[in-house]
Amino acid sequence: MRKVLYVVVVLSMVLMLSAGAAMAKNQDGEKGNAGKAKAAVQSDSTQSDSTVQADSEKSNGESKVTGQGHKSYQGQQLKEFKQKLDACQAQGEVEEDIPDINGHWAAESIKKMKAIGVFEGYEDGTFRPEDSITQAEITVLVMRMANKDTRQEDNQLTIEDLNLEDVPDWARESVQEAVYKGVVNINRFHSQVQADRAQVAVQLAKALELTPVDTEDIPFADGSLISPEDLGYIMALYQEGIIVGSPEGKFNPNSAITRAEMAVIAERVINQSELAPDTEQDTEQNTEQNMEQNTEQNTEQDTEQNTEQNTEQNTEQ
Numbered sequence: 001m002r003k004v005l006y007v008v009v010v011l012s013m014v015l016m017l018s019a020g021a022a023m024a025k026n027q028d029g030e031k032g033n034a035g036k037a038k039a040a041v042q043s044d045s046t047q048s049d050s051t052v053q054a055d056s057e058k059s060n061g062e063s064k065v066t067g068q069g070h071k072s073y074q075g076q077q078l079k080e081f082k083q084k085l086d087a088c089q090a091q092g093e094v095e096e097d098i099p100d101i102n103g104h105w106a107a108e109s110i111k112k113m114k115a116i117g118v119f120e121g122y123e124d125g126t127f128r129p130e131d132s133i134t135q136a137e138i139t140v141l142v143m144r145m146a147n148k149d150t151r152q153e154d155n156q157l158t159i160e161d162l163n164l165e166d167v168p169d170w171a172r173e174s175v176q177e178a179v180y181k182g183v184v185n186i187n188r189f190h191s192q193v194q195a196d197r198a199q200v201a202v203q204l205a206k207a208l209e210l211t212p213v214d215t216e217d218i219p220f221a222d223g224s225l226i227s228p229e230d231l232g233y234i235m236a237l238y239q240e241g242i243i244v245g246s247p248e249g250k251f252n253p254n255s256a257i258t259r260a261e262m263a264v265i266a267e268r269v270i271n272q273s274e275l276a277p278d279t280e281q282d283t284e285q286n287t288e289q290n291m292e293q294n295t296e297q298n299t300e301q302d303t304e305q306n307t308e309q310n311t312e313q314n315t316e317q
Helices: 002-059 076-091 107-115 135-144 169-181 197-207 228-240 259-271 280-316
Strands: none
Touching (some): 107 259, 135 169
């Protein structure tokens, strides 16, 4: 009888210890799950605050991103576009009969860019503002604004290396030139595929000879979607005021860009370019003016000195 009671007591104690361990394990598990849930909420809250801050700074016209200041974009072609655009804007409204842009938000930019030769319309007279742009088309547009006097020194590619068979005839020269200047990476180039916003921004920044800038403070809520290889160039354009994000504070790097959007971007580039005289004719004119001024000054000084000397001599006599 005593042995039976002893066995019963031992079994009871074992069951109680097992139940206690199970309860302790469940409490630890609940604490761990609660910690994970708190971390997830904190992460979502932080991300949301960051996005709201970017939108707020953008809407107020402020930015914590520090830049290199506006650059004087060089190149004779861009200088000519600037002169033509200034003339167009001085005349007021541009007279361009484009039937499919009436009432379009970018109509004025489209008219100006077509009038000065940056864009061309289609044979039927339309512009098709909402059409996306292929990589071949964007390269032609970008190279129209590029400084064609410079070339990447370490580029050893020949025309045979480029393999431009799939590039349309009308774009082949521009693509070849873009590769030589380092504007286009031929390994990432597919002429008939639509260009995304990141590709357009990088090509434009390289064509304008902008250097990549610091990417520590990214104003775009979707900045993590931008390739690190492209981000510095995109930020350079952002700091120049050439590109801006969407109203939601996003850049949308993988989205297509339309012909209308590209017309607006091209107008910004040309409008804010302040080009110094860079032709031989300008240099010669400045040299001649300086020589004339120096000659006049020297003549006046000699005349004054001679007059004073003659006066002193006459007085002494």
